[in-house]
Amino acid sequence: MHSLWRLRGYLRPHLRALAIMLVSALAGIVLAIAIPLVTKALIDGPITHHDLDPVLPLGLLALALGVLEAVLVWMRRWIQSNAVLRIETTMRHDLYAHLQALPMSFHSRWQSGQLLSRATTDLSALRRFFGFGMLFLLINITQVAAVTVVLLTMYWPLGLVVAFSAAPVIWLSMRFEKEYVVVSRKVQDQQGDLATRAEEGAVGIRVIKSFGRSRYISEQYEAAARQLHDTSMDKVRLSARFWTFLEVIPNIAVVLVLLLGAIGVGKGYLTPGELVAFITLMLSLVWPVASLGVILAMAQEAMTSAARILEIFDTASDVVGGTRVIERPRGHVRFERVDFAFPDAPDEPVLRGLDLEIRPGETVAVVGATGSGKTSLTALVPRLYDVTGGRVTIDGVDVRDLDLVHLRQLVATAFEDPTLFSMSARENLTLGRADATDAEVEEALDVAQAGFARDLPWGLDTRIGEQGMALSGGQRQRLALARAVLARPAVLVLDDTLSALDVHTEKLVEDALRRVLADTTGLIVAHRASTVLLADRVALLQDGAITHVGDHSELLATVPAYRDLLAADVDREDEEVSA
CATH class of the missing domain: 3.40.50.300 (P-loop containing nucleotide triphosphate hydrolases)
Known part of the structure; x- marks a missing residue:
């Protein structure tokens, strides 16, 4: 539970930015509703009565509202991008720091590919939801509710058509959510397993080649990739059925509105301007409803990703440091x-x-x-x-x-x-003592008989590659020994x-x-x-x-x-x- 509050804590420093985003989004909804109403006034007024004088002011008003809406969208996305990237950066930093603090018992249990998947893929999924899905989920729900109220006010029979079309969407969304969260977690776990196999294949390439087992390892990787493909296709099929249904419902509603609206205009229940405004507002709901599938899928992936990340944050280190310091250590x-x-x-x-x-x-x-x-x-x-x-x-x-x-x-x-790490030989040597002088580094190299490091292409500034695989086993041991000696420990x-x-x-x-x-x-x-x-x-x-x-x-x-x-x-x- 404390990690859930930790997750909320990442949003807290950015509440002001999020509030500005929400206000600008709500103002954008108001403007989106106002523009069709101006169109209604334009059709039922000047155009119907052949009075051209008000056309220019009303047209300029509609243009001004459109420009203002665009400015609000730009401002919202600018603030949103900055806030979300800061959240992701902070979470990435804290996750890495927490991984460093966890004991060896944790790292011996967890596959490195699973940790890598959580630190990259899952954090990206959270960023996408915070940067797009979370805001648009609120915006779209608010827009659907507000437009439905306006439509009911304008002409309640057509408003009821729009309101009733929401019922199957809500029912299907709830059912989709339950199924999607299961398959989404399965896909993300399998992505972690596949990342582990890829990493093991890269790190152990010398062993694989020396035993001639490239085909065997490749088959294992391909089997894991096929399993991920099959699960991903289950996820796609589930999403496709849901999104298709969401596309059909608004279109059926639009057809019914056109049919009933035409009848209403013919019988004098509606003016032409009201019908145009009604249809325009109705069409403005197509995207919020159709995008609901994408946003809900994104929300479920984000929830799954959050659960996977919180698994790490919820793991407390059983190696907790004390506060004492030995001023003059003797090494007893x-x-x-x-x-x-x-x-x-x-x-x-x-x-x-x-x-x-x-x-x-x-x-x-x-x-x-x-x-x-x-x-x-x-x-x-x-x-x-x-x-x-x-x-x-x-x-x-x-x-x-x-x-x-x-x-x-x-x-x-x-x-x-x-x-050894993918950094220079000097950086590997001074890992335990960053303030070591060049003379001390040279002395440690002499003790460990690691003078070969001086003969590398760029001397001690040569990058020795991931895991030091560019060096022999003996060379790696001597560099590691020089690193320990250089630390001058008690x-x-x-x-x-x-x-x-x-x-x-x-x-x-x-x-x-x-x-x-x-x-x-x-x-x-x-x-x-x-x-x-x-x-x-x-x-x-x-x-x-x-x-x-x-x-x-x-x-x-x-x-x-x-x-x-x-x-x-x-x-x-x-x-x-x-x-």
Whole structure:
């Protein structure tokens, strides 16, 4: 419900503009009614009595009314366009900001194509309704009611014909509304699914081509497109039946008015001028009635779009920042009886009663089997997820009590699967620290052995393409590592960041990282013995808990499970030593 008020809140700053639009629209209706009445006076007066003197004043009056009506239309549309575009811009900004604030649990559940569809197609549907449908729905209803009253006043039998013709329109509109809202929502959901498939096909093009599955993926996309086509055709057929009926009713009414009006003039119940004015006013109702189908369809699409957008606004973040700030961070990290389960699987805990301490300036490597929860453990420090039990502290302060922006300046993470953005290499590097100097950028590149960035066509100002796909996996990892190092965090989290590097480059990066880690607190997810050697201590993660903590040699000698995990790398190291 609060989001519904939020939606109304977007209109509130523009109430003055909307009021001016409505007043100008109502004035336009008055003018549209006045012009046929002037025509009636012109026919029944000067023309009938062959008195040409009043013709020019009445003609100029009709012209002036027409020009004034055109000016009002221009003014209304100018004000309307500005107000509606501002509303759309504000909503787009707020929606994007809300998406950024939502936790990882939300983004892991929602398809990116669905979010993209809501942020583009649905917002455009709302803009079209606010900019056209909403106003004209009010205008057309008002115009039909006002003209009907005028027609009843002029000649009530013909007025009743017009009034009675509205009954089937109202009945059909109510029935159309119920059916259209269902099919409209279905179309919009399928558009989101299709957008997801298109995005996945574009992002995963290398995998698709490498496995020769272009035809298979294309068939999946085409099947989704055909499904959307079939549903869209159901929507078109429903609309076509409704609009056809709306076109027929006014035409039948016009024929009846002409027939009964001619009889009325012949019997002296109507003057020729009244009949002309009556028919002119009657014809002015054809567009409002015929457009009702389009406007109602637009209204239903807007309601569906609003519901889809409000689904996002109604999702509250379960990661809410506190207010505390650590003035002089030392980077003392503690996991105290930590429990964690993903929100969509609360009965399947990943971590259970986990305890771990990382002292200021110390580096701890976490080793465990695949799926043991190492990445989940690292995600708890910057609050990408929140613990479900226990707590994580930095310098004795629960991370849930820290301001989120401050926390994520204290903690920098380099992920195994790095994400780069469609911007320059420099912009990607300074994403975590916009005020970094050129010298600091160069130093971070040297630490991460990412000097290749200097050799790009335009150096660090080269745009590296969406997802950094113009670079190799190792290059992406090194740029992401340089980005994390450049942030100069109190706590540096490396989630198997060196997995895509060759042995030679890995050795160079590790040598440089030792200097960086000497000045910060480090938490490393490690799968290789060489990466483990970066750490002062090693923690073995088993069954959701830390079972052993010690240095590499000690665990290797005393813990069989640890030795088995690193057996391949240990054998390789022994071979290298003996060689």
